[in-house]
Amino acid sequence: MVTPTLLVLAAGMGSRYGGLKQLDPVGPDGETIMDYSIFDARRAGFGKIVFVIRKDIEEVFREKIGALYEKRVAVEYVFQEVGNLIPGISLPAGRTKPWGTTHAILMAANTIHEPFAVINADDFYGAGSFRVLAQHLQSGTSEYAMVGFVLRNTLSEFGAVARGVCRISDDGYLKDITELKSIERQGPCITNIDVEGQKTVLNGGELVSMNMWGFMPQVFEQLYEHFQRFLKRHGEDRTAECFIPSTMNSLIQAGQARVKVLRSDDAWFGVTYREDHARVVQSVGRLIERGTYPHRLWR
Numbered sequence: 001m002v003t004p005t006l007l008v009l010a011a012g013m014g015s016r017y018g019g020l021k022q023l024d025p026v027g028p029d030g031e032t033i034m035d036y037s038i039f040d041a042r043r044a045g046f047g048k049i050v051f052v053i054r055k056d057i058e059e060v061f062r063e064k065i066g067a068l069y070e071k072r073v074a075v076e077y078v079f080q081e082v083g084n085l086i087p088g089i090s091l092p093a094g095r096t097k098p099w100g101t102t103h104a105i106l107m108a109a110n111t112i113h114e115p116f117a118v119i120n121a122d123d124f125y126g127a128g129s130f131r132v133l134a135q136h137l138q139s140g141t142s143e144y145a146m147v148g149f150v151l152r153n154t155l156s157e158f159g160a161v162a163r164g165v166c167r168i169s170d171d172g173y174l175k176d177i178t179e180l181k182s183i184e185r186q187g188p189c190i191t192n193i194d195v196e197g198q199k200t201v202l203n204g205g206e207l208v209s210m211n212m213w214g215f216m217p218q219v220f221e222q223l224y225e226h227f228q229r230f231l232k233r234h235g236e237d238r239t240a241e242c243f244i245p246s247t248m249n250s251l252i253q254a255g256q257a258r259v260k261v262l263r264s265d266d267a268w269f270g271v272t273y274r275e276d277h278a279r280v281v282q283s284v285g286r287l288i289e290r291g292t293y294p295h296r297l298w299r
Contacts, residue, residue, distance in 0.1 A: 003047035004137040005112050008034060009104050009211070010061065010121035011054045011080040023057075023064055024271070026280045028288070029296040033124050033270070034065060036284065038073075039297050040127040041117070044134040048074040050111055052104045055079050068298055078107040089231045092238055100241030101211060102227050109220040118213040118244070124280065125212050126266020127292065133214050136262060144248075145214035145260045146174060149268045151183070152190065152204030158275040160184040164209035164245030165202070166261065174259040177209055177249045207261070209245050210268055222251055 026033055038049060049069060053061050058077070069075050080098045083091050084107065098104065105118055115137040119125060129147045136145045148166060155161060160182040167175040180192040183202065190202040226247045234240035251257035269283050270276070287293055 001138050002115055002140075003045065004134060004214075005048040005050060005114055005116040006038070006041045006046045007050045007052065007105065007108055007112065007116050007118045008037070008121050009052050009101060009118065010034065010065075011052050011057075011098060011104055023060065024277060026277070026284050027293075027297065028285070029298075031284075031297050032065065032121075033280065034121050035068070035297055036124060036293065037119055037121075037130075038069065039293070040125070040130040041134075042073060043127065044130040045138065046117065046130070046134060048076070050076045050078060050108050050116075052078055052080050052107055054098075055081060072298075076111050078111055080104045080107050085231065085235075089228075089235050092236045095238050097239070097241075099227075099231075101244040102223055102230070102242040102247045105215075105244060106220065106223050106227060109224070112220075113217050115214070115216055118211065118215065120211045120270070123210050123212070123268065123270040124283070125210065125268060126264055128266040129212060129262075129264035129268075132262045132264055133212065136260065137214050141260075142216055142218075143258045143260050144216065144219065145262050146209055146248075147212040147214075147262045147264055148207040149210050149264075150204070151202060151206040151208045154208060154210060154268050154270075155183065155185060155190070156272045156276055157185075157279075158273040161272050164211075164243075166207045166209060168207060168261050172261055174248070174252060174261050176252065177245045179243055179245050210270075211244060213244065213248075214262075219257075222256060223247060226250060 023032060066075055082095055082098050117133050133145060133147055162181040163183050164177045164179050166177045169175050183192045190204050192200045227242055230242040248259060269280055271280055288295055
């Protein structure tokens with residue numbers, strides 16, 4: 001049986017959070033959200049961890065995160081840098097931020113040669129989510145997968161969030177995904193207001209992507225081609241980002257990918273804003289009290 005790899009996207013700037021949220025402790029022994037994700041992934045059968053980070057945080061990341069795992073599991077690092085582009089595409093003047101999650105995943109193209117999962121470093125997905133994704137990746141299928149979460153359970157009390165809102169076919173495949181970048185509660189309603197001021201009212205029961213994907217290695221060639229087209233259209237834009245939900249939507253609409261939507265009963269939680277941190281600490285504490293996790297993950 002194939003042993004899948006876990007690709008952890010940990011190069012984010014944390015602009016709304018105000019710091020390196022992927023390194024903030026949430027557990028009683030200083031554990032980060034990543035620690036719980038990797039603990040769950042290892043129990044589910046993932047055999048290697050690849051971290052996408054930035055060069056400027058490499059030293060502190062290896063010290064605080066990597067050192068915990070390097071004696072327990074195969075660990076590799078790849079670097080998402082703003083200037084690491086497609087040959088022939090120039091970096092726009094003044095560009096300082098990386099190019100989004102599609103770009104981040106592409107950084108691992110020479111490192112991963114087996115089925116793999118993608119997660120955000122700062123999202124808590126739950127043990128069941130890793131189990132269903134590992135089972136899919138170990139099944140021998142060539143289809144991709146996404147673990148979906150219910151929108152109302154993924155909001156922050158402290159501001160707007162970006163979510164990929166999904167439509168699912170009757171046989172359980174992703175039909176399309178729409179990236180909404182400013183979703184928040186407004187009284188009894190959940191709304192998104194786009195850059196042009198257009199309001200969309202949501203019911204909260206929509207299934208959304210939280211960037212928990214399952215891929216086969218052939219996806220890298222598809223992502224490369226899509227990112228190349230993206231840069232030709234938006235390469236001179238200082239702020240444009242190529243997000244994996246929109247990339248996968250394009251592949252689905254072109255008939256180049258089938259994405260099975262997996263569901264987990266586990267609750268998602270994460271830290272978009274610094275004020276979210278206290279709620280995450282409380283949620284982790286309740287899971288420890290129930291016996292889902294030991295008091296100390298890495299004894």
